[in-house]
Amino acid sequence: MNIPNETLAPTRGPIDHDVRNQIVAAATEHFSHYGYGKTTVSDLAKAIGFSKAYIYKFFESKQAIGEMICSRCLHDIETDIRAAVDEADRPPEKLRRLFKSSVTASLRLFSSDRKLYEIAISAATEQWQAARDYEFRIKALLQDILQEGRQSGDFERKTPIDETATAIYLVLRPYLNPLLLQHNFDHTDEAPTHLSSLVLRSLSP
Amino acid sequence: MNIPNETLAPTRGPIDHDVRNQIVAAATEHFSHYGYGKTTVSDLAKAIGFSKAYIYKFFESKQAIGEMICSRCLHDIETDIRAAVDEADRPPEKLRRLFKSSVTASLRLFSSDRKLYEIAISAATEQWQAARDYEFRIKALLQDILQEGRQSGDFERKTPIDETATAIYLVLRPYLNPLLLQHNFDHTDEAPTHLSSLVLRSLSP
DNA sequence: GTTGTGACTAAAATTATATATGGTCACTCT
DNA sequence: AGAGTGACCATATATAATTTTAGTCACAAC
Numbered sequence: 001m002n003i004p005n006e007t008l009a010p011t012r013g014p015i016d017h018d019v020r021n022q023i024v025a026a027a028t029e030h031f032s033h034y035g036y037g038k039t040t041v042s043d044l045a046k047a048i049g050f051s052k053a054y055i056y057k058f059f060e061s062k063q064a065i066g067e068m069i070c071s072r073c074l075h076d077i078e079t080d081i082r083a084a085v086d087e088a089d090r091p092p093e094k095l096r097r098l099f100k101s102s103v104t105a106s107l108r109l110f111s112s113d114r115k116l117y118e119i120a121i122s123a124a125t126e127q128w129q130a131a132r133d134y135e136f137r138i139k140a141l142l143q144d145i146l147q148e149g150r151q152s153g154d155f156e157r158k159t160p161i162d163e164t165a166t167a168i169y170l171v172l173r174p175y176l177n178p179l180l181l182q183h184n185f186d187h188t189d190e191a192p193t194h195l196s197s198l199v200l201r202s203l204s205p
Numbered sequence: 206m207n208i209p210n211e212t213l214a215p216t217r218g219p220i221d222h223d224v225r226n227q228i229v230a231a232a233t234e235h236f237s238h239y240g241y242g243k244t245t246v247s248d249l250a251k252a253i254g255f256s257k258a259y260i261y262k263f264f265e266s267k268q269a270i271g272e273m274i275c276s277r278c279l280h281d282i283e284t285d286i287r288a289a290v291d292e293a294d295r296p297p298e299k300l301r302r303l304f305k306s307s308v309t310a311s312l313r314l315f316s317s318d319r320k321l322y323e324i325a326i327s328a329a330t331e332q333w334q335a336a337r338d339y340e341f342r343i344k345a346l347l348q349d350i351l352q353e354g355r356q357s358g359d360f361e362r363k364t365p366i367d368e369t370a371t372a373i374y375l376v377l378r379p380y381l382n383p384l385l386l387q388h389n390f391d392h393t394d395e396a397p398t399h400l401s402s403l404v405l406r407s408l409s410p
Numbered sequence: 411g412t413t414g415t416g417a418c419t420a421a422a423a424t425t426a427t428a429t430a431t432g433g434t435c436a437c438t439c440t
Numbered sequence: 441a442g443a444g445t446g447a448c449c450a451t452a453t454a455t456a457a458t459t460t461t462a463g464t465c466a467c468a469a470c
Contacts, residue, residue: 019443040430040431040432041431041432041433042430042431042432050443050444050445051444051445051446052431052432052433052445053433053434053435053444053445053446054443054444054445056432056433056434057443057444060433061432061433062431062432062433156406159402159406163399163402164403166395166399167399167400167402167403168403170392170396170399170400171376171400171403173379174378174379174385177388179388180379180385180388183382183384183385183388187375190371191375194368194371194372194375195372195375195376197364197368197372198369198372198373198376198404198407199403199407201361201364201406201407201408202403202404202406202407203406224413242423245460245461245462246461246462246463247460247461247462255413255414255415256414256415256416257415257461257462257463258414258415258416258463258464258465259413259414259415261462261463261464262413262414265463266462266463267461267462267463411470412469412470413468413469413470414467414468414469414470415465415466415467415468415469416465416466416467416468417464417465417466417467418463418464418465418466419462419463419464420461420462420463420464421460421461421462421463422459422460422461422462423458423459423460423461424457424458424459424460425456425457425458425459426455426456426457426458427454427455427456427457428453428454428455428456429452429453429454429455430451430452430453430454431450431451431452431453432449432450432451432452433448433449433450433451434447434448434449435445435446435447435448436445436446436447436448437444437445437446437447438443438444438445438446439442439443439444439445440441440442440443440444
């Protein structure tokens with residue numbers, strides 16, 4: 001039932017192999033349907049018509065499979081966020097969309113694939129590499145928006161940009177991180193709007 | 206082991222009675238030492254030299270006792286926060302201290318009385334009245350600081366004060382709420398400074 | 411009427427036991 | 441050499457048996 005706490009998700013065997021993809025596909029389906037805990041490695045093996053042992057030629061552990069699936073989820077969320085941000089052309093609106101879509105994208109996963117969302121919670125709780133990477137990439141996205149806003153004259157330029165980025169990221173985090181977001185469901189409607197407005201006020205030149 | 210989810214913490218019997226105080230005293234000691242789950246009502250009864258049944262003349266349930274203890278903890282934290290805020294005389298510094306002391310006061314409880322902190326987490330998780338009241342009172346304190354800052358000319362006056370208060374409260378919450386704070390231990394050093402600076406920038410007239 | 415309790419029960423927690431699962435390895439078959 | 445597996449073991453998980461515990465109530469003493 002529990003997902004133990006490892007930091008990295010090592011794979012092994014041939015990186016690009018049809019069977020690896022089959023495993024990932026089967027895992028996505030099973031994890032999404034029955035959850036990580038209720039899915040056994042033998043289930044996955046049976047689903048693709050091989051023995052359990054063969055799975056371990058491609059993945060070092062069950063968790064490594066979980067991390068792979070989780071990594072995809074987070075990438076999907078990120079894609080949604082980037083799409084929303086890209087729709088806007090001015091940095092202030094981009095920032096608003098970053099806040100808004102972070103919440104909506106995570107909530108979409110939550111309601112469409114509860115079980116996968118639970119894996120994302122584990123990833124956040126136990127700080128899997130996938131979760132750290134996701135955090136990092138969103139932080140970079142934020143920094144890009146800030147940079148652009150400074151160049152366009154929309155945002156102030158006095159405060160060191162690292163400091164600004166860190167602070168804003170701290171504001172965003174409770175609604176970005178799946179583990180934290182679940183404790184903020186009561187505020188998902190209003191928080192993105194209020195917080196991005198506050199942040200934009202703090203950025204005004 | 207689990208603390209069930211009730212909203213209110215009803216008491217019964219004489220409100221001001223020596224035995225009630227004895228119960229609270231014994232509960233504070235036992236809960237703090239062995240934790241809420243590992244303390245039985247009989248333990249408390251034995252500690253004060255009465256039968257278990259007599260405890261129920263004063264409290265409607267074990268949880269009601271837990272809520273009483275939790276309520277005290279939160280009041281203690283609040284006192285710390287108010288003291289820190291009162292030490293400053295200008296609203297901006299008051300706000301900085303609100304952020305800083307919210308974290309330090311909670312962390313103090315966490316390291317000095319882990320078991321009581323766990324009760325505070327339950328209170329936050331299950332939204333006991335004590336937790337709601339605490340939230341509400343800090344929110345009021347925040348609003349007072351904002352009001353004062355607007356009158357003194359330290360803070361801008363365009364944005365509706367309710368909106369400002371709500372937004373800032375949302376920024377503070379992850380570090381105020383014991384349940385959320387535990388997921389932010391990595392940031393307790395820097396977050397208060399960064400966040401209060403950001404908030405102050407957003408408040409600049 | 412107030413103070414106080416032993417005896418009781420339904421539900422929860424603990425322990426004991428059985429079963430299932432993650433993971434490895436020597437091995438076979440192409 | 442690469443693809444693939446059955447048999448195996450230590451640990452985790454589920455299940456059943458047992459004990460604790462929260463909470464009530466009728467009743468006693470004052």
